[in-house]
Structure formats: structure tokens, C-alpha cells
Amino acid sequence: MKKRLGLLAGKGSLPLEFLKSAEAEGYETVTFALEGITDREVEDLSGKVFWIKPFKLGTFLKLLKREKLPQIAILGKVEHRVALSFSGFDLKAITFILSLKDRRPETIIKGIISEIEKAGTSVVDPTPFLSHLLTEPGVMAGKLTFYVQKDVELGMKVAKELASLDVGQTVVVKDGTVVAVEGIEGTDECIKRGASLAGKGFTVCKAARKSQDMRVDVPTLGIDTVKLVASLGGKTIAFESRKTFLLDREQVVKFAEERGINIVSV
Known part of the structure; x- marks a missing residue:
């Protein structure tokens, strides 16, 4: 009999990577997908899928209890700004949000983890299923000049502090100056704002919290971000290894080398 494993899936391809790995490891997967947010491809990769309207926490917890899953992972993006609006929230979600000490991303996700564990399901670290997506330190594309290296060092230091304060994960740097820091608007908007202020040749840095819980809001980078940086005249993208x-x-x-973008895992 196959082991059963759940997934609460948000936006992006990270949930898909998890499902592929879980299937390869012989798990029967049950995905709780968010309508209008989760990629429809989860249908092809999951043993069973429940589509839930976003922010219907009560519905999700009822389904979770019914399925009696021993373990579940939480992956994929959900816009943090919705926590300020209550739009589409059911009664359980509203009472949950109001019970929190604050509405920072880590507070919200750890609160959801607590609700899930009260329902009898443990929330797992997804890293064993996604280890192929983690990198070792090193330059992956391009070559860093002395001045770009200095911008990377500054940007990573600031991004680490920013992430540890649970404000954001991304900063934009140019010529030894922090041009933009990520807030509730998200990574893409931070990069756009930084590019408008810095002009061409800027560096984007992304870091995890100092005590990063790998179950919670792990930094993620993909081709869309690299294309965005290239389109705005950016020169370097640095992110935290492992x-x-x-x-x-x-x-x-391949894209970075073709477009002359430096990619560095720090």
C-alpha cells in the first residue's frame, strides 16, 4: 500500500516539482488546490485533487480531517497583501487572522501549520523532495567584477536582515547603494521599482531568514524573474545557496549567458 502525502498548493511550478518527486518516491498524493491560483497541471500529477476557493480555511480543514492524511507540505505563492483585505475569507479564516499577533508572512504560515496539526496532520519539510532545486555556492553564469561583487555582498547582507525581520526577501543594489527593498508588493514589483530608480546595471539579491524554517516561505527563483531583470537592464542576480x-x-x-546576466549562488 502506497504512503499518502498531502500538498497545499499555491501559485507557480514549485508545487509541480514536489508532486513529480513524490510520485517518483512512490507516494500517493492528495492536493488541495486554490481556484484561480494553483496551476491546473496538478490534476495530472496528483492522485486526488480538491479545488478550494481561496481563503476558505474552514473548507480546507474539513477536507483535511476527512482525508486523514498523516503528512502534508505547503508550497507555492499566495499574495501576502490579501491578509489585509479579508476578501473572500470564510468565517474560520477571519477568526484565524484576527487571532494572530501580527500578519507577517511567517506568522500567518506558522499559524496555518498549527491549525493543520490540530486537525491531526503533521506539516513536513519539503526539502527531501526538492533537494535537486537547491544550489551550492558559486557563479552559475557570467563573471563578477570587483564592484559587482561588492554590490552582491551589500545586497545579500541587507536582504538577510530584511528577510529575518519578515519584511521581504529581495533588495536591489547599484554602485554600493541599496535602491529598493521588498515589502508587501512582492519581488517583481520591488525589482521594477528598483530598476526605475537605478537605471541599467543593477543587482538583485534574494535571501532567506537567519533561522529559516524550510516549511515556511522559502525563497524561490525561476526563469520569469531572470527574464524580468534582463528586460529592465539588470546585470546580476544573487541568491542564498542551500x-x-x-x-x-x-x-x-542558458538565458543568462545569452543575455550577459550574472547568476551567483552565495
Whole structure:
């Protein structure tokens, strides 16, 4: 009999990578997908899928209890800004949000983990299923000049502090100056704002929290971000090794080399 494993899936391809690995490891997967957010491809990769309207926490917990899953992972993006609006929330979600000490991403996700574990399911670290997406330190594309290296060092230091304060994970740096830091708007908007202020040749840095719980909001980078940086005239993307999921690795490296973008795992 196959072992059963759940997935609460948000936006992006990270949940798909998890499902592929879980299937290869012989798991029967049950995915709780969010309508209008989760990629429809989860249908092809899951043993069973429940489509839930976003922010219907009560519905999700009822289904979870019914399935009696021993373990579940939480992966994929859900916009943090919705925590301020209550739009589409059911009564359980509203009472849950109001019970939290604050609405920072880590607080919300750890609160959801607590609710899941009260329902009898443990929330697992997904890293064993996604280890192929973690990188070792090193330059993956391009070559860092002395001045770019200095920008990377500054940017990673600031991004680490920013992430540890649970504000954001991304900063934009140019010529030894922090140009933009990520807030509730998200990575893409931070990069766009930084590019508009810095002009061409900027560096984007992304880091994890100092005490990163790998179950919670792990930094993720993929080809879409690299294309965005290239389109805005950016020169370098740096991210934290062993604590960032790098999607589309071959595509990222090939595109970066073609466009003269430096990619460095720090």
C-alpha cells in the first residue's frame, strides 16, 4: 500500500516539482488546490485533487480531517497583501487572522501549520523532495567584477536582515547603494521599482531568514524573474545557496549567458 502525502498548493511550478518527486518516491498524493491560483497541471500529477476557493480555511480543514492524511507540505505563492483585505475569507479564516499577533508572512504560515496539526496532520519539510532545486555556492553564469561583487555582498547582507525581520526577501543594489527593498508588493514589483530608480546595471539579491524554517516561505527563483531583470537592464542576480529553490536551472543559466546576466549562488 502506497504512503499518502498531502500538498497545499499555491501559485507557480514549485508545487509541480514536489508532486513529480513524490510520485517518483512512490507516494500517493492528495492536493488541495486554490481556484484561480494553483496551476491546473496538478490534476495530472496528483492522485486526488480538491479545488478550494481561496481563503476558505474552514473548507480546507474539513477536507483535511476527512482525508486523514498523516503528512502534508505547503508550497507555492499566495499574495501576502490579501491578509489585509479579508476578501473572500470564510468565517474560520477571519477568526484565524484576527487571532494572530501580527500578519507577517511567517506568522500567518506558522499559524496555518498549527491549525493543520490540530486537525491531526503533521506539516513536513519539503526539502527531501526538492533537494535537486537547491544550489551550492558559486557563479552559475557570467563573471563578477570587483564592484559587482561588492554590490552582491551589500545586497545579500541587507536582504538577510530584511528577510529575518519578515519584511521581504529581495533588495536591489547599484554602485554600493541599496535602491529598493521588498515589502508587501512582492519581488517583481520591488525589482521594477528598483530598476526605475537605478537605471541599467543593477543587482538583485534574494535571501532567506537567519533561522529559516524550510516549511515556511522559502525563497524561490525561476526563469520569469531572470527574464524580468534582463528586460529592465539588470546585470546580476544573487541568491542564498542551500536555502533558495532554483527552478528551471538549465533554462536560467542558458538565458543568462545569452543575455550577459550574472547568476551567483552565495
